[in-house]
Amino acid sequence: MPIREISVRNVNISDDFWSSRQAIVTEVTIPYMEKILRDEVPEARKSHAVSNFRMAAGEESGEFYGMVFQDSDVAKWLEAAAYSLFLKPDHALAERVDELVALIGRSQQEDGYLNTYFTVREPGNRWKNLLECHELYCAGHMIEAGVALHEAAGKDDLLRICIRLADHICDRFEKEEGIPGHQEIEIGLLRLFHATGNARYRDMALRFLDLRGKDPEWFIKHTPQHPGIHYGGYDIDPADTVYNQSDVPVREQTAARGHAVRQLYMLAAMADAAAETGDQALLNACMRLFDNITQKQMYVTGAVGSSAYHEAFTVDYDLPPDRCYGETCASVAMVFFAHNMIRNDPDGRFADLMELELYNAALAGMQLDGKRFFYVNPLEVDTSVCGKVPGYEHVLPQRPPWHDCACCPPNLARLIASLGRYLWSEDGDTIYSHLWIGSEAATRFGRIRMEGGYPWQGKIGYTIMDGGTFTLAIHIPGHVKKYSLQVNYHAEEYPVRNGYVYIRRAWQAGDMVLLHFEMAVRRLHADVHVRSCTGKTALARGPFIYCFEESDQAGRLSSVSLPSDAEIDAVSAFPGLPQETVCLSMKGNADLFPGSQYSPDMPKQVPCLLKAIPYYSWANRSPGNMLVWIREQP
């Protein structure tokens, strides 16, 4: 039996940190987004996404409105709603989901085709422009929603619609060549394969992966001229094959390049396909890109895609903190990629990456109240330039209420609502626990409960609820360098492999595993190749990366530095932050203005108190300057 995730339906989360975030998503974010999709929030930008389906079903008249991929907002919301229905049964929501699914069904064409843009606006141009038109992308998201409703909410209507859609896609693209302009259908088809067992969908996903990059001129040859029509809201150049990773066959790619979300959705699908097929060349490519991203192209918060231009990876070590793009969707996609890599190899690096993204770059995308979202997640903000000066237009000091391209908010909502998927896996004789998030999993060896003080405190525990002879493999986060392990209050030693401690026993019901570890503040230092970080440190504690907001400091952020020997105290939450938050306090120095723009005098340093907060919680009080990397004085 290969390694499989334990289904979201078999995992009940009960966690001090995440349960409240899931509650916000179910109670605030999902209802708020639904209103936006239905254009019921006057102060938010127009969405029209539900109306587009009504028009495609012939039940409303008017013009299609929005991005060519507007349908995907509905799909991602449905996926989030599916998990929400599992987390918190809600009859009224379930009815509205059913109605929306029925509407989607009525908008589906006879032959299974499903896309409101083309149905409403260009029925004659279906499947003619794969580079820009996002039909396969929208289909992939719809299929993911269909699978999620089936798995998490026991609702199969959308799954049936999606099977017709997938069959329509297979009918067409099994014969004819096609490369998705924006990867995503591959993820959807693989999930549909997992849900239905129908190998046709797996093979179709593999065919899409195999064709990509085989002929680097494919998009040049197959993209129609369309003067004046901007399907993606802007022109995509068919010759820019790096942008959508179609310049080189996927198995031969060596570094992450181009549009980050395209790259990462592709990698998530490749990792899933490799686990399914045992294709070593595919897995090797995944490993190369995982290493490239995490060792050379990732910010310390987990943010990826450093360039606003094309929302893209650029070159190794190009990680400017203040012009960082770091799209929320890219960090969400990093979780998908890492999660699928675990199926190939339960290596702690993958779980570590999931943890980093979940507690930092991805989570920062959402305001604490669940109502506003960042698309861009910088590591340094200077309000004198951000949002204004060229090169900083994309960087904002505050989460906006909604976005013209609204991909990130529902992406984050579905991730948080489906968090249970990412916690546990199992194979023939092992239960894997990847993340220390309080939960009870129904495994093939019965129920296991995980609970504890993480992420704020250094103790966690597992309780075996039913018992049996099996291995419990617990991931020890990479940042936990020392811990003590007890089984039933006796200290024990067990083998550790690649970041997991493997405890094999004949478990009795009520057996307990306890782990204690120090939650020290860590000072992180970057590779010297990262120009923008040398001589600086980033603070971390547990899974959290910290940042400094100017409003907490006595002086300007640009003036402060931290002596390398300064003690850093974990302190209780600063006013305005949730009370469980562990903040940091330390003695640093502030440079005083030396007198003129460029002065031969050394700036005078005055001692000052410095305060840091977890990165995900920034921009929740008064908007202002922020930085993650602080100058460190040796």
Added chain:
Amino acid sequence: MPIREISVRNVNISDDFWSSRQAIVTEVTIPYMEKILRDEVPEARKSHAVSNFRMAAGEESGEFYGMVFQDSDVAKWLEAAAYSLFLKPDHALAERVDELVALIGRSQQEDGYLNTYFTVREPGNRWKNLLECHELYCAGHMIEAGVALHEAAGKDDLLRICIRLADHICDRFEKEEGIPGHQEIEIGLLRLFHATGNARYRDMALRFLDLRGKDPEWFIKHTPQHPGIHYGGYDIDPADTVYNQSDVPVREQTAARGHAVRQLYMLAAMADAAAETGDQALLNACMRLFDNITQKQMYVTGAVGSSAYHEAFTVDYDLPPDRCYGETCASVAMVFFAHNMIRNDPDGRFADLMELELYNAALAGMQLDGKRFFYVNPLEVDTSVCGKVPGYEHVLPQRPPWHDCACCPPNLARLIASLGRYLWSEDGDTIYSHLWIGSEAATRFGRIRMEGGYPWQGKIGYTIMDGGTFTLAIHIPGHVKKYSLQVNYHAEEYPVRNGYVYIRRAWQAGDMVLLHFEMAVRRLHADVHVRSCTGKTALARGPFIYCFEESDQAGRLSSVSLPSDAEIDAVSAFPGLPQETVCLSMKGNADLFPGSQYSPDMPKQVPCLLKAIPYYSWANRSPGNMLVWIREQP
């Protein structure tokens, strides 16, 4: 008698540093540029500038080619050639200049109009689009060339052509409203006024200045629609009134904004006009902007205009060293501005700024051999991103041979060839020496010779060649904090006001003034508001700012730092640099890669030798990484 520059024809430069640079300009740069303008350099980009004049004169057929302001390349070259003819009489060059001027004369229209773009391509559209069409800009440069040929080379043919052109402009714009889309005509008209004494030209320049910003919507109201025609090579938005400083009346402007060269040409004209008219409001605006630029918007090298987008000033303290635009032309224009400010007030800050630009940001624009030029002058270069990654496309590690928009090379050539203009001024009883550049000036009190070891050594001297009773006002550069002054080998003290020492005497022929001063290495520190510079130092010695090239160091530039107490030695030139160059050598530290992308370990530091060279000489050996601001360890 107001303060006046001593004419370039009355100043003979004989200086260890600058004479050889003037020789390169006369012997290499000016002939090379002439060939380019005549399309005789196959490897350089096409210029067609001379051909455009032939077509306008009806002597060649074909299409106009180049920027709408292509004529200005010819004008700036003629201006440079004018000074070159004074520096080094050259019969063949003089003949070619005469021929070219005659061609320009033949291309001039009956009514005085002179512009090849409109004469060849759009004769019906003259003066219809002042925002984009650069007719007044080209006229300004042609007038400057006419004045230069008159003053420096005693040739008046172009001056006569330019008087007809200026009269044509006055005839039109004395009656009708007009605002130059790119300031420059104001400088030209004021120079023509100085050369001819005809107040009409001064008043026309004042009218152009007075109209600007009076009606912020002027360009919106007066710019024709022209779908598909990009006069400047790109669209200029009439509503972007900040771009060309037309949003606020010039006397009310408070900070430098928009296109840097437009801003600075305007300020140069304003300073000249203020000196001429005594208009205090105009002078106050110049002072405010001088302070704003030099205190808040200037790089330590003198580079200005930090943003590649619009080649523009942005906001105070936004000075990223690695994405710096710092157009060579903007630094040249800073010299013009400062030089005209001296006429209002001989304050050492203006001479200091001229010195800073001449020895650093402006001079760096030219390769040591005079053949290649930078348009953009960054303070930090990382070859892994520059020229490639979005946001760094404009930054190059090596001077290209020529540019599509070739404004900078001839601008630098005319500045260096006309250097004599910037050294001396006089009024009723004072001779001012602004720059320690070896030269002999013919003043109203006879000849004075300045010579010495500057810029490399700390001693200079003045010899009074004829004698008389007058004040010799010697500018002491702001970086010279201590000096000893001797008159005829006797130590003397004289009053110092605003950076000038005023020595009033009844001078005898052969009297000498000697100054000795220390040439210590200075560590400069930036205002703490400059995010990118805190915790760093820039090295300077004499007038030079220094930089580090990676090829001189043992390790990566991003890894090195300099202890605050490290001694810095002035050493002889590193291989590949001119032998007189004083380089710097010091003990620093290099960080060693801590082991992984983000490591809790402190990077290990190993001692290393660090070597710095004068900034202007960078990118003259092997192209590679460079930085000006180095991390400083307290």
